Amino acid sequence: MTFGFDVTATTGSARTGVFQTPHGTVETPAFMPVGTLATVKALDPDELRTMHAEMILANAYHLHLRPGDEAIRTLGGLHRFMGWHGPILTDSGGFQVFSLASLNAVTEDGVTFRSHIDGSERHFTPESVMAIEVNLGADVIMQFDHVIPGQSDHAAALDASERSMRWLDRCASEFARLSADTPQQQALFPIVQGGVHATLRRDAAARIVGSGDWRGIAIGGLSVGEGKPAMYEMLEVCDAALPRDRPRYLMGVGYPEDLIEGVARGVDLFDCVAPTRMGRNGTALTSTGRLNMKNAAHRLDDRPIEAECGCATCHRFSRAYLRHLIHADEMLGPRLLSLHNVHFLIALMRRARTAIADGTFDAWSHDWLARYHSTPEHS
Amino acid sequence: MTFGFDVTATTGSARTGVFQTPHGTVETPAFMPVGTLATVKALDPDELRTMHAEMILANAYHLHLRPGDEAIRTLGGLHRFMGWHGPILTDSGGFQVFSLASLNAVTEDGVTFRSHIDGSERHFTPESVMAIEVNLGADVIMQFDHVIPGQSDHAAALDASERSMRWLDRCASEFARLSADTPQQQALFPIVQGGVHATLRRDAAARIVGSGDWRGIAIGGLSVGEGKPAMYEMLEVCDAALPRDRPRYLMGVGYPEDLIEGVARGVDLFDCVAPTRMGRNGTALTSTGRLNMKNAAHRLDDRPIEAECGCATCHRFSRAYLRHLIHADEMLGPRLLSLHNVHFLIALMRRARTAIADGTFDAWSHDWLARYHSTPEHS
Numbered sequence: 001m002t003f004g005f006d007v008t009a010t011t012g013s014a015r016t017g018v019f020q021t022p023h024g025t026v027e028t029p030a031f032m033p034v035g036t037l038a039t040v041k042a043l044d045p046d047e048l049r050t051m052h053a054e055m056i057l058a059n060a061y062h063l064h065l066r067p068g069d070e071a072i073r074t075l076g077g078l079h080r081f082m083g084w085h086g087p088i089l090t091d092s093g094g095f096q097v098f099s100l101a102s103l104n105a106v107t108e109d110g111v112t113f114r115s116h117i118d119g120s121e122r123h124f125t126p127e128s129v130m131a132i133e134v135n136l137g138a139d140v141i142m143q144f145d146h147v148i149p150g151q152s153d154h155a156a157a158l159d160a161s162e163r164s165m166r167w168l169d170r171c172a173s174e175f176a177r178l179s180a181d182t183p184q185q186q187a188l189f190p191i192v193q194g195g196v197h198a199t200l201r202r203d204a205a206a207r208i209v210g211s212g213d214w215r216g217i218a219i220g221g222l223s224v225g226e227g228k229p230a231m232y233e234m235l236e237v238c239d240a241a242l243p244r245d246r247p248r249y250l251m252g253v254g255y256p257e258d259l260i261e262g263v264a265r266g267v268d269l270f271d272c273v274a275p276t277r278m279g280r281n282g283t284a285l286t287s288t289g290r291l292n293m294k295n296a297a298h299r300l301d302d303r304p305i306e307a308e309c310g311c312a313t314c315h316r317f318s319r320a321y322l323r324h325l326i327h328a329d330e331m332l333g334p335r336l337l338s339l340h341n342v343h344f345l346i347a348l349m350r351r352a353r354t355a356i357a358d359g360t361f362d363a364w365s366h367d368w369l370a371r372y373h374s375t376p377e378h379s
Numbered sequence: 380m381t382f383g384f385d386v387t388a389t390t391g392s393a394r395t396g397v398f399q400t401p402h403g404t405v406e407t408p409a410f411m412p413v414g415t416l417a418t419v420k421a422l423d424p425d426e427l428r429t430m431h432a433e434m435i436l437a438n439a440y441h442l443h444l445r446p447g448d449e450a451i452r453t454l455g456g457l458h459r460f461m462g463w464h465g466p467i468l469t470d471s472g473g474f475q476v477f478s479l480a481s482l483n484a485v486t487e488d489g490v491t492f493r494s495h496i497d498g499s500e501r502h503f504t505p506e507s508v509m510a511i512e513v514n515l516g517a518d519v520i521m522q523f524d525h526v527i528p529g530q531s532d533h534a535a536a537l538d539a540s541e542r543s544m545r546w547l548d549r550c551a552s553e554f555a556r557l558s559a560d561t562p563q564q565q566a567l568f569p570i571v572q573g574g575v576h577a578t579l580r581r582d583a584a585a586r587i588v589g590s591g592d593w594r595g596i597a598i599g600g601l602s603v604g605e606g607k608p609a610m611y612e613m614l615e616v617c618d619a620a621l622p623r624d625r626p627r628y629l630m631g632v633g634y635p636e637d638l639i640e641g642v643a644r645g646v647d648l649f650d651c652v653a654p655t656r657m658g659r660n661g662t663a664l665t666s667t668g669r670l671n672m673k674n675a676a677h678r679l680d681d682r683p684i685e686a687e688c689g690c691a692t693c694h695r696f697s698r699a700y701l702r703h704l705i706h707a708d709e710m711l712g713p714r715l716l717s718l719h720n721v722h723f724l725i726a727l728m729r730r731a732r733t734a735i736a737d738g739t740f741d742a743w744s745h746d747w748l749a750r751y752h753s754t755p756e757h758s
Contacts, residue, residue: 039704039711045695067678067703074679075699083695299446300453316424316462320454324446325418331710332418 002184003215005247011361013239013266016353019055019216019247021087021139022185023079026054028247028268029352031259031345032089034276036062038072038082041276042331042338045084051311051343052350054086055139057271060132061093061100061124065117069135077137089140089271092129094191094220095252098147106146108163126170130188134178138186142218142251143171145191150226157195161204164193165211172212187215189249195221196230198237205241216247219267223253232261239266256285256348257372260365263352275345279338282326285345287371291319293337298323311343381563382594384626390740392618392645395732398434398595398626400466400518401564402458405433407626407647408731410638410724411468413655415441417451417461420655421710421717424463430690430722431729433465434518436650439511440472440479440503444496448514456516468519468650471508473570473599474631477526485525487542505549509567513557517565521597521630522550524570529605536574540583543572544590551591566594568628574600575609577616584620595626598646602632611640618645635664635727636751639744642731654724658717661705664724666750670698672716677702690722 004020019026033040033048036059040048048056058078063069075081078088097103101113101122110125126144133141145164148156168190175188190208194200208217219238222231235250242248249269250262259270275285284291284305291298291305304314305322313322313336325333355364383399398405412419412427415438419427427435437457442448454460457467476482480492480501489504505523512520524543527535547569554567569587573579587596598617601610614629621627628648629641638649654664663670663684670677670684683693684701692701692715704712734743 037703037707037709038700039707039709042710042714044711044714046691066707067699071679071699075681075697081697081700081703083700300450302454312425318454318460320446320450321417321460321462324416324460328416328445330416330418331421331714332423335421335423335710335714 003187005216005245007244009357011356011359012264014263014352014356014361015244015266015268016356017247017268019268021055021187023085023087023139024054026087026269027353029259029263029349030054030269031342031349032057032269032271033342033346034271034273035082035084036273037066038063038078040342042279042335043276043342045082047312047339048084048342049086051339051346053342053346055089055269056084056086057089057091058082058136058138059093059096060090060129060136060141061096063090063136064093064132065115069132073135073137079137087140088138089249090133090136090138090142091251092133092142092144093124094142094145094147097124108166110144126167127174130171130174130178134175134186140187140189140216141175143168143188143190145193145220147193147221148195150196150221150224150230152195154195154197154200157193157197157200161193161195161200164191165204165207168208169211189216189218190214191218191220191251192238192242193221194234196226196234198233201234201237202241205238209241209243214246216249216269217242218249218251220251222250223258228258228261231258232265235262235265235267242266256345257369259345259348260352260369263349263356264361264365270345270349275341276338279341280334282333282337284322284337285341287368288374289372293319293322293326293333295323305340309340309344310347311340313337313340313343382566384595384624386623388736390735390738391643393642393731393735393740394623394645394647395735396626396647398647400434400566402464402466402518403433405466405648406732408638408642408728409433409648410721410728411436411648411650412721412725413650413652414461414463415652416445417442417457419721421658421714422655422721424461426691426718427463427721428465430718430725432721432725434468434648435463435465436468436470437461437515437517438472438475439469439508439515439520440475442469442515443472443511444494448511452514452516458516466519467517468628469512469515469517469521470630471512471521471523472503473521473524473526476503487545489523505546506553509550509553509557513554513565519566519568519595520554522547522567522569524572524599526572526600527574529575529600529603529609531574533574533576533579536572536576536579540572540574540579543570544583544586547587548590568595568597569593570597570599570630571617571621572600573613575605575613577612580613580616581620584617588620588622593625595628595648596621597628597630599630601629602637607637607640610637611644614641614644614646621645635724636748638724638727639731639748642728642735643740643744649728654720655717658720659713661712661716663701663716664720666747667753668751672698672701672705672712674702684719688719688723689726690719692716692719692722
């Protein structure tokens with residue numbers, strides 16, 4: 001059995017688990033750093049291993065455009081190509097096709113769009129996306145889905161959710177055909193859609209669960225403008241509707257508070273570009289809120305970003321030095337802040353696992369959120 | 380004795396040595412990576428240590444403008460500020476004032492110029508530059524000198540060389556005054572100027588040697604457009620004129636072939652921004668010439684930049700992956716190429732030391748240069 005999931009402790013809906021993949025295990029709940037173009041921006045694989053990242057993401061849409069999934073297959077697959085020998089998940093590109101590219105047409109067959117790189121016309125179908133993701137060779141591959149804005153009305157959300165489920169069937173058939181010779185080396189995850197409509201989410205979850213023996217299930221289309229109360233409500237609906245013996249992956253989420261709220265609602269896996277994007281923009285995550293490292297307050301501040309942080313940035317460098325690097329537009333600045341921010345979320349999930357195992361998750365998460373939402377010392 | 384220099388082996392003018400500083404020893408000949416703004420661009424101190432960099436540079440002009448030498452002094456000095464606990468050398472900013480800033484006036488007192496950052500008017504004198512370099516606290520500090528273009532005629536070169544020697548006297552007096560309470564924590568290096576005029580170089584070397592008990596002597600104003608034959612001739616003049624029991628530092632040089640030609644002419648220390656600049660531009664140094672990593676030839680090339688290279692880039696990543704990173708404008712690309720290029724020069728100097736100690740330097744350097752100048756396999 002190359003894929004497996006064992007729940008090892010629970011506190012309410014929150015749980016710890018071990019997700020097994022062909023390239024190693026992932027202790028959950030976990031934050032997965034995002035390596036869109038086969039690199040977690042500014043960081044190298046050794047730094048990710050040192051901070052105990054276990055599973056990372058890459059993106060089928062981006063890698064299909066550059067350098068091409070066929071090229072990566074020829075070069076031995078994504079793990080070898082990017083020098084990351086742990087578990088990898090590829091997003092299907094649904095989100096990118098509907099947000100980044102200029103969309104020409106959505107039909108039942110698939111999506112026609114123009115590349116955001118060179119404007120060339122492309123056509124993605126559930127089948128073509130499976131071919132891309134099989135070429136890339138990640139451990140977990142996501143279905144191709146129809147992504148809609150967070151505030152979409154019931155009719156639009158229903159239409160997209162139904163189409164996503166029909167596309168899931170086509171993905172599963174094509175994936176089975178393509179992977180007939182290499183069973184169990186990759187697992188296809190379905191995506192529960194339905195916007196902010198509880199009935200749609202509940203219905204989609206039930207039908208998806210009934211349609212296959214998935215190794216894990218994703219919750220998509222959240223944190224896309226719908227507001228946090230709506231997101232938390234949808235997570236509760238999904239928590240109730242999804243099997244407890246499979247990992248749940250909340251796509252594209254999120255910020256520290258979202259991770260804790262998600263864990264409380266039974267989510268096991270998270271990903272988000274925020275920590276590296278904030279790092280490039282000069283922002284550091286701390287347990288008392290965000291720090292703008294450009295701020296003049298840091299000019300002579302010899303303290304690390306956070307004294308109790310165990311990351312390679314906080315062990316070595318002061319706020320004053322980081323501020324200098326950002327002001328001088330030196331590459332080491334975004335790098336050190338990205339390192340800190342990704343470490344911050346990975347360590348946060350490690351701390352959450354300890355609290356769940358200890359039975360102290362409710363009190364710990366309450367206190368953590370209260371402290372986080374308190375006034376930042378420097379913002 | 381916090382500073383010292385022992386010659387450990389010689390082959391003709393080439394020699395190996397150990398340069399002792401308050402922050403550790405440097406095996407020479409050595410390449411010193413350049414950290415202009417208190418960071419070797421794209422690299423972090425741990426990477427530099429791993430590749431056995433022993434001494435690095437920073438720049439007084441740049442650090443005076445950002446973040447300010449007083450700020451760095453307040454923060455405990457440059458070593459602590461940038462997390463590099465080995466030897467550091469600061470360039471005085473002479474080169475930058477005469478090349479980067481817009482020059483308003485050069486008088487006997489000093490230089491008035493406009494900052495390249497904000498256009499603000501600044502005045503550097505030998506005395507003010509010593510104050511900056513003492514604030515920064517590097518192990519070796521360079522005199523403030525009058526830098527001229529490489530092809531300057533005899534009159535201009537004489538004028539600048541004479542002024543540089545008068546400024547050296549003022550630097551030495553001011554440095555002695557400023558460091559009276561902390562003797563031997565920093566060493567002031569004079570700079571031999573004289574353009575491409577052998578008589579001026581010979582005269583400057585003799586007068587500088589006679590004017591103080593320097594812990595080392597620099598050769599400045601070369602590799603600034605004068606052509607390689609002229610540079611090599613000036614190095615031979617300096618080699619004959621400078622004491623053999625002190626380290627010689629050839630400023631701002633250079634490329635792999637320049638390092639080998641310099642070692643053959645008795646140079647011990649080198650620095651250059653080329654390896655990191657080339658890394659940012661997508662160029663890799665190899666023993667058979669330069670590789671343009673953007674080239675389509677690398678698209679499916681699973682080999683490292685150089686099979687025999689021991690760097691952390693070549694151990695882990697293919698040319699195909701590096702090409703992808705450069706094309707995708709991912710920060711990891713310049714970082715991995717900078718790492719390789721700096722490692723390349725450090726390893727080259729380590730190999731030269733072995734050849735000098737073995738007595739095989741002449742044959743080794745001849746073969747190395749012949750191979751390097753052969754047609755690159757991919758350019």
